[in-house]
Each structure stands twice: as C-alpha cells, then as structure tokens.
Amino acid sequence: MSPRDPIDTPSVTEADVRRVALLAHLELDDEAVQRAVSDLRQLLTLVAKLDALDLTDVEPTIHPVPLSAPTRHDKVVPTLSRAELLANAPHSAGGLLLAPRAVDGGN
Amino acid sequence: MPVPTVRELLAALERGEISAVEGTIAALDEAERQNPQLNAFITLDRAGALAAAREADHARRHGSAGTLAGVPLAVKDNLLVAGLPATAASKMLADFVAPFDATAVARLRAAGAVLIGKTGCDEFGMGSSNENSAFGPVHNPVVLGRSPGGSSGGSAAAVAAGLCAGAIGTDTGGSVRLPASFTGTVGLKPTYGRISRLGLIAFASSLDQVGAMARTVWDVAKLTEVMAGHDPRDSTSVERPVPELSHAAESGPEALRGLRIGVPRETLGEGIEPAVDAAVRVALDAMAGWGAEVETVSLPHTDYAVAAYTLIATAEASSNLARYDGMRYGHRTGRPGGLAETIARSRAEAFGPEVIRRILLGTYALSAGAYDAYILRAQKARTLIRRDFEEVFARVDLVVMPTSPTTAFPLGARNADPVAMALSDVFTTSCNLAGLPGISVPCGRDPDGAPIGLQMLAPWFAEGALVSAAASWEAIYRAQHTGDP
Numbered sequence A: 001m002s003p004r005d006p007i008d009t010p011s012v013t014e015a016d017v018r019r020v021a022l023l024a025h026l027e028l029d030d031e032a033v034q035r036a037v038s039d040l041r042q043l044l045t046l047v048a049k050l051d052a053l054d055l056t057d058v059e060p061t062i063h064p065v066p067l068s069a070p071t072r073h074d075k076v077v078p079t080l081s082r083a084e085l086l087a088n089a090p091h092s093a094g095g096l097l098l099a100p101r102a103v104d105g106g107n
Numbered sequence B: 001m002p003v004p005t006v007r008e009l010l011a012a013l014e015r016g017e018i019s020a021v022e023g024t025i026a027a028l029d030e031a032e033r034q035n036p037q038l039n040a041f042i043t044l045d046r047a048g049a050l051a052a053a054r055e056a057d058h059a060r061r062h063g064s065a066g067t068l069a070g071v072p073l074a075v076k077d078n079l080l081v082a083g084l085p086a087t088a089a090s091k092m093l094a095d096f097v098a099p100f101d102a103t104a105v106a107r108l109r110a111a112g113a114v115l116i117g118k119t120g121c122d123e124f125g126m127g128s129s130n131e132n133s134a135f136g137p138v139h140n141p142v143v144l145g146r147s148p149g150g151s152s153g154g155s156a157a158a159v160a161a162g163l164c165a166g167a168i169g170t171d172t173g174g175s176v177r178l179p180a181s182f183t184g185t186v187g188l189k190p191t192y193g194r195i196s197r198l199g200l201i202a203f204a205s206s207l208d209q210v211g212a213m214a215r216t217v218w219d220v221a222k223l224t225e226v227m228a229g230h231d232p233r234d235s236t237s238v239e240r241p242v243p244e245l246s247h248a249a250e251s252g253p254e255a256l257r258g259l260r261i262g263v264p265r266e267t268l269g270e271g272i273e274p275a276v277d278a279a280v281r282v283a284l285d286a287m288a289g290w291g292a293e294v295e296t297v298s299l300p301h302t303d304y305a306v307a308a309y310t311l312i313a314t315a316e317a318s319s320n321l322a323r324y325d326g327m328r329y330g331h332r333t334g335r336p337g338g339l340a341e342t343i344a345r346s347r348a349e350a351f352g353p354e355v356i357r358r359i360l361l362g363t364y365a366l367s368a369g370a371y372d373a374y375i376l377r378a379q380k381a382r383t384l385i386r387r388d389f390e391e392v393f394a395r396v397d398l399v400v401m402p403t404s405p406t407t408a409f410p411l412g413a414r415n416a417d418p419v420a421m422a423l424s425d426v427f428t429t430s431c432n433l434a435g436l437p438g439i440s441v442p443c444g445r446d447p448d449g450a451p452i453g454l455q456m457l458a459p460w461f462a463e464g465a466l467v468s469a470a471a472s473w474e475a476i477y478r479a480q481h482t483g484d485p
Helices: A013-022 A030-052 A082-086 B005-014 B021-036 B046-061 B103-110 B153-160 B177-183 B217-227 B274-289 B304-321 B339-350 B354-367 B371-393 B416-424 B429-434 B463-480
Strands: B041-042 B073-077 B114-119 B166-171 B188-190 B207-214 B261-266 B293-297 B396-404 B438-445 B453-458
Touching: A013 A030, A013 B354, A030 B304, A030 B354, A030 B371, A082 B166, A082 B177, B005 B021, B005 B217, B021 B041, B021 B046, B021 B073, B021 B153, B041 B153, B046 B114, B073 B153, B073 B177, B103 B166, B103 B217, B114 B153, B114 B453, B153 B166, B153 B177, B153 B207, B166 B188, B177 B188, B177 B207, B177 B438, B177 B453, B188 B217, B188 B453, B188 B463, B207 B274, B217 B438, B217 B463, B261 B274, B261 B438, B274 B293, B274 B396, B274 B438, B274 B453, B293 B304, B304 B354, B304 B371, B304 B416, B339 B371, B371 B396, B396 B463, B438 B463, B453 B463
Parallel strands: B073 B114, B073 B166, B261 B293, B261 B396
Antiparallel strands: B041 B114, B166 B207, B188 B207, B188 B438, B396 B453, B438 B453
16 A cells, blocks of 8 residues: 555545434534534544555554453353443333334334 | 641651541531542541541550551542442543452551552543542642642642641652642652552553652651562562661752762753743752762653653553443443443543543544554664663763653643643653653742652652652752742
C-alpha cells in the first residue's frame, strides 16, 4: 500500500453525515448535521496525515497482545439475578424488558 | 487538611496513630469541603466508605488486615463499583447503578481499601481536558482556571488536592498520564493486559487500561500491584506473574547507574513549550549525573500516532457504544416512536457532542468503501509505531520524554477545536497503540506554577524497571524541591 495522492479537505457532505448517523442510530437535527459536516472534515484532515506513509507489505496490528479464545468447563456458575439485571432497565414488567413495537406501525 | 499518601497513611494506621474510620472521615470531610470548587467527585459514598473503614479497623485489630486496609481511594466513574452510580460522566448512564464491582475495584476492596466515591471524567473517557462531562468540568487544584487534563481529571484533581490517598483512572490515549502531568501527580498506565478490563465501561477495547494515580511512585506501584494479574473473565488479560512493584519503587538515584535512556528527538525542541523542554532537559542531565547513559533515539512515526489513534479509537468506540440503545439500561427518550426511532432519539439526546462526534467519525471510517482507506491504514501505521519501539528497546532500557508538549491549558481554550484537543495526546498515544507501560512523574513547574510531567516508557511487561527508574528520578527531584507538595 503505497502513499496515496494527498487529498484536500475531505469532501464529507450532508448526505454522508445523514447516512452515517443512520448507521450509528443517531437522530440528528439539521443544526447537528451541519456541525458534524464541519467536525468530520476537520478530523478527516487530521487523519489524512496517514496518506503519506508507505504501508506496502505492512501487516495491520489489530490488538497489542495476541488474542485467544480461552474456554472454561461448561459448568453453571452463580451470576446476577433477574432482578439485579433488570434494576437498570428503563421499562420492565413481569421480569421482562419492555420495548417499543418493531412491527405493525414501528420502523 | 490533605489526606496523607498511601504509604504514610498505612504507616500511621499500623502504628495506631489514626484509625481507618478517622482517616476516612477526614478524607470525606475534605472532599465535601473542596468539591464545590473542584467538582472532582460525581458521587461521594459516606455510608459505604465508613462501613468499609470499620471493617478495616476490625481486621487490623484481629491481625487480618489487607495490604491497603483503611486507605481511602477514589474511583473514576467509568469503572463499576457495586451499588454506586457509574455514569461515565454521561447523561446516558446518569441513573445507572453498578450491579457488580470491576475486577480492579474488587481487588482493591479485597485488600481492605476504602472507596470514598466516584470521580468526574470526560464522557466515556473521550477527552483530554475533563470538560466533556454531563456533570460539568473538573478544575485543576494546582493552577486556578486550568484544566486538570483528561479524561481522568477528577481522579487527578482529587489526588492533587489531597481528597484521597490515591485514585484509579483509565488510560486509552493518555488519560491517566496527561492529568497526572497537569496536576503534578504520578500516573501509571501498565502494559495492555496487566489489569483486567472487566467492569471498565469500554471506550476502545484494544487501547483501554486501568491505571493508578497518587502523589508518589511507591503509591502507584502499590495500587498497581494489588489490581494487576490475570482475570479469567477478561480474555485480553494476560497470564503473567505480577512483579513486586512496591519493592521496585524503593529505588534511589544510585539505581540509575548504567541505565540506558533513550530520548526521542521528535519530542524535544520545536513545538514544545520552553518551560517543558527546559525541565525535561534538566531532569535528563540530573539522571546522567547519577550514571544513566542518555542518548538520542528516534521514533520516526511519532507524528502519525494521533491520526492512527483517532481512527482506531473512534472506530472501536462506535462499536462499543452501540450497546447504549435505551432498552436494557441507560437513557430512553421521553418521546418514543417505533423501535428504531426510539433508539436513535435516545442516543442523540443522551450523548454529549464529543461522543457523538467520535461515534460519527468511527462509523464513517468503518463504513463500506471507507474501511481500507482509514481503518486498515491506521492499523498498519500502528504496526510501524510498534516497530519503532521494538527497535529502540533493542538499544535502550527506557524511553524518556515530556508527557505533554504543554502544561495545563485554560478551561475553554481547546474544547471548541477537536483537532487541537486531539493533539494534546501527541506524546501519550504511541504508548497505547504499542501496548507499552508508561508513567508520568512531576519534573518541574512553568513560570505560572503549572506542573510539568516527565514521561517514562518501558518495554512490554517491564513495569518493575519502569517504577524503579521513576522512583530514582522522584528521589532526585524531591531532594531538589523539598517545598513542593
């Protein structure tokens, strides 16, 4: 991966921000979208510094220590009770979480 | 009256000069007295702290006291302390009560420590000034009107002001070391994997680490020793024996003889505040005077660290913060619609502007068509940064440089400029990207009296050598500045 052609202020548009906000599940009003366009352009200009690097044949570092997937014996161990787990729920009843409808009139 | 250091307090408790209850009351009273000005604490837990203090006194009377029995500590509010709020300084978690202890917290409790409260921070650990908080900014107790640094600003302020003997913070891109530097205290970020991340509210999982903050190297060494060690419930926690760090922290200046110290040419000179540059050079000369072999080295990719860190951290944060949907915990909007609408509205209402900014950048960089151009490049840059350290540590034992190019900046000076704020971490982020241990220790003041921090980095898992060198420097510095707090 050779150095890329340097880019000027990245061309983040309002449409880009609205698309990303949808992916990130963030409802932004028009003012927030405009602010985000400006912020993203500034930050992408900062990170464009990496374009100058010659990354040919460089492997990515995903994690600072080798990752593994340790296993344990399949044994039931005590954990939090249902009451403890639901204690922070915004809406619950009968030991269940309550959430808005996702179908039949939901999004 | 400031709370004594961890070591001083342990000695006084052992001699019976003070009880844990008396020490805890003194700490809580001091915290309550100063908190209106500093805003260091989000929650103070008088009842819980006194109960723990009574247990510590009982254990000491019966010869079963733990190694930190009766020592009042503060915990950053992105770490879970069972039964106490864990807000992460966010409206999203303003009403969240921790159902269990973080592993690091549980180990401190098991050692008999008294947890007096939860300290303020930048929201979800995102910031370098402790101004990004739903609970208001934290103030630097050493220099009025200045930031204490972030994101562990509350812990740093509490330690510097003597409201507790020590505190726990977290460090993703410098968030223990930078506030330590700005407040004239000591902050240690261990090697990635040394301290369990279970119960640490995640920001960037490949970068986050718990770190100790206190007024002396011995104190942070002791706290780190207690918290460190493998946790089977954190798959990123490493299985390596924990060295006796408090013993390593007994080193005097003579331990510097023959120590090979590398000073990166990229971290001194142009772009560094003159007082910071001067103080660090004085420190290096002093260490050379005690026999350290100081040489100039190069970390050629220093200039790319903030860019790589910004992309990696925001990408990981966008993923970690996806869990806050207002369904199982956290803020749910009072104006619900369908499911997707409710989630999007809840998140937008409850996250602060810096958090939203970072989620958007991370999501953008991860999105289809952008991943290779941003995230993959950043991960490859991370490899180059790691290789820089591998090459340098083949020649030297320790890397020494300023913790920050500046001293504490005024509150409000940078929070409108996300790029300027990001660049506060220019000397701290490489350490997180590589996974190295790093410590900040005081090394002077600027003409306004603002503290200057000296940063030391050691090879992976060499915390013993790190605290030994830091203690040696501390002994030299204290001999020169006996009047400093």
